Amino acid sequence: MEMITGEQLIKALALLAAGLSMGLGAVGPGIGEGFVGGKACESIGRRPDEANLITKTMIIGQAISETTGIYALVVALILIFVV
Amino acid sequence: MDKLGEVSQATLTLFGLSITYNPITFLMTWVVILFILVSALAARKKMSLVPGFLQSIFELIYDFLKDITLGTLGDEDGRKHLPFIISLFVFILCANWIGILPNVFAMFGTLLGVVFSFFDSSIIVTFNSLIDISLSIPENRWFSFLFDLPAFEEPTRSVNMDLALGLLVFAAVQAYGVKNKGFWGYLKSYYNDPFPMKGWMALFFFLNPFFYLNLIGAVANVVSHSFRLFGNIFGGGMIIVIVSSLLKFFIVPVGLFAFFGIFAGLVQAFVFTMLAVTYIQQQQ
Amino acid sequence: MLVSSLFSVIGSGIAMGLGSIGSAVGEGMIAMSAVDSLGRQPKASPKILRIMIIAQAVTETAAIFALVISLLLLFQAGTDSLFKGVTYLSAGLAIGLGTIGAGLGAGLPGAAAMKGIGKQPKNSDVLTVHMIIGQAVTQTSTIFALTVSLILIMLAPDGGLLKMAACLGAGLAMGFGAVGPGIGDGLVARFANLGVARDPRNMGLLTRTMIIGQAITETTDIYAMVVSLILIFVI
Numbered sequence: 379m380e381m382i383t384g385e386q387l388i389k390a391l392a393l394l395a396a397g398l399s400m401g402l403g404a405v406g407p408g409i410g411e412g413f414v415g416g417k418a419c420e421s422i423g424r425r426p427d428e429a430n431l432i433t434k435t436m437i438i439g440q441a442i443s444e445t446t447g448i449y450a451l452v453v454a455l456i457l458i459f460v461v
Numbered sequence: 462m463d464k465l466g467e468v469s470q471a472t473l474t475l476f477g478l479s480i481t482y483n484p485i486t487f488l489m490t491w492v493v494i495l496f497i498l499v500s501a502l503a504a505r506k507k508m509s510l511v512p513g514f515l516q517s518i519f520e521l522i523y524d525f526l527k528d529i530t531l532g533t534l535g536d537e538d539g540r541k542h543l544p545f546i547i548s549l550f551v552f553i554l555c556a557n558w559i560g561i562l563p564n565v566f567a568m569f570g571t572l573l574g575v576v577f578s579f580f581d582s583s584i585i586v587t588f589n590s591l592i593d594i595s596l597s598i599p600e601n602r603w604f605s606f607l608f609d610l611p612a613f614e615e616p617t618r619s620v621n622m623d624l625a626l627g628l629l630v631f632a633a634v635q636a637y638g639v640k641n642k643g644f645w646g647y648l649k650s651y652y653n654d655p656f657p658m659k660g661w662m663a664l665f666f667f668l669n670p671f672f673y674l675n676l677i678g679a680v681a682n683v684v685s686h687s688f689r690l691f692g693n694i695f696g697g698g699m700i701i702v703i704v705s706s707l708l709k710f711f712i713v714p715v716g717l718f719a720f721f722g723i724f725a726g727l728v729q730a731f732v733f734t735m736l737a738v739t740y741i742q743q744q745q
Numbered sequence: 746m747l748v749s750s751l752f753s754v755i756g757s758g759i760a761m762g763l764g765s766i767g768s769a770v771g772e773g774m775i776a777m778s779a780v781d782s783l784g785r786q787p788k789a790s791p792k793i794l795r796i797m798i799i800a801q802a803v804t805e806t807a808a809i810f811a812l813v814i815s816l817l818l819l820f821q822a823g824t825d826s827l828f829k830g831v832t833y834l835s836a837g838l839a840i841g842l843g844t845i846g847a848g849l850g851a852g853l854p855g856a857a858a859m860k861g862i863g864k865q866p867k868n869s870d871v872l873t874v875h876m877i878i879g880q881a882v883t884q885t886s887t888i889f890a891l892t893v894s895l896i897l898i899m900l901a902p903d904g905g906l907l908k909m910a911a912c913l914g915a916g917l918a919m920g921f922g923a924v925g926p927g928i929g930d931g932l933v934a935r936f937a938n939l940g941v942a943r944d945p946r947n948m949g950l951l952t953r954t955m956i957i958g959q960a961i962t963e964t965t966d967i968y969a970m971v972v973s974l975i976l977i978f979v980i
Binding site: 436440444450 | 951979
């Protein structure tokens, strides 16, 4: 096996870190968005007349919960393509 | 299996710019468009009070989407956006479902080859099993072009197509927002309530952290909207290819086709359209 | 080479070991609710039993995917390239971690449906249909993990240190990335099922909201898949 330079090692670890960043970063938003969606379904079950308002609020809430997931994606892409 | 990650590419030179594109996606998009056009014209030709087969399918789609769109956007705005919403749904649905068609050209060519092998000794047919037939056809037979035609592939499997659809919805939503709220009202929607910017303070919009959060949110919507379609269709297509090759194509994985092709295709088309409706509603 | 076969065997063990956690807990939740409902409605016991078995069978899907990958990896044990060994380990990690979320998630709507049938056995047909739709969409995260780990198994056996790290990163990204959205999808389906159990007339509205909510919940999962596909194919 050929010698591994320090630069290669850093790049390899960056790729591994990109995987970990996206993987662990996706756990929280997934569960959080699930709570938002679940509670929205519960409210629609109680008051079906307000379905449009509840769906709108659900989508906004989920979009904001997802922000950290997008940060994880951005960090992973930076680790892959920039480092 | 070596071709798993490869994408077919072609280059087009236009006004000195070289553009790389995927010819299969391009072709399949036109196939979908022609299919929708022909079936819609055929359905329109025989309109009647008692609907025929095609007409009842289109009426089913229309009624379903009309209820949701008018219920969400209100009567006036809903009617304005209904053609856009229905075109989106029908196009994405047909694009997702085209992948479940088998490679009919190659099947037809194989059939012709088997028939012609009785008259033409240069065509050699080998039966590996009942459904696994290999053919060796000389180049100059008139039906050998059938084997060069590409297999059906979902245009939505290519990320370019999905991004284009996402950007289309984004542009429609922003244009509607500007038209509905006026230019200043539209810009104001990027400030949030905790730090309302009033009067001359509005010039310092770049100090407001919520401005950036809303900006990221707007861009992230496009990314998530289009990647959701891409991920589901691409994942489904990939798993069908891999499992078919593991089973050596003896058994066509019918259950997988049913789940990924029909169920996931329908759900994703519906979700894409519904999110477009909701993004439009947010600009009201 | 010993090390590379060792990797594929370890990968096989990780796939099955981690992969059974989620489904086991999920099926346990379903059985718990079913027993609770049996206590309330002893007369409806055949119905409850039948639907419990359907719900558990769907929840089992995630563990079956893990089993398939685990067996595939055991058959690959004779490999002699270190790179393939690492990809096998990574495939095991992807499917093993990736089934935890969907297994747990599919259990939640199943348990809610059983609870609903315990309250009103006459709603069972509507609830079963709604439960199966919710569980089927919940499986999406596992299916992505399965796709990535099959691609990793099929990958051509050449690559250096960079590619090895990228493949391991891809497996970890997909594996961990599927946990959260799987549980989240299950939560959405659970509350939707409770809503249907309360008033079956709202089923159309609730199915619609549930599918939209689940599709948005899966977004981070899709980001994880995109990142792992970039790591596999672009690097």
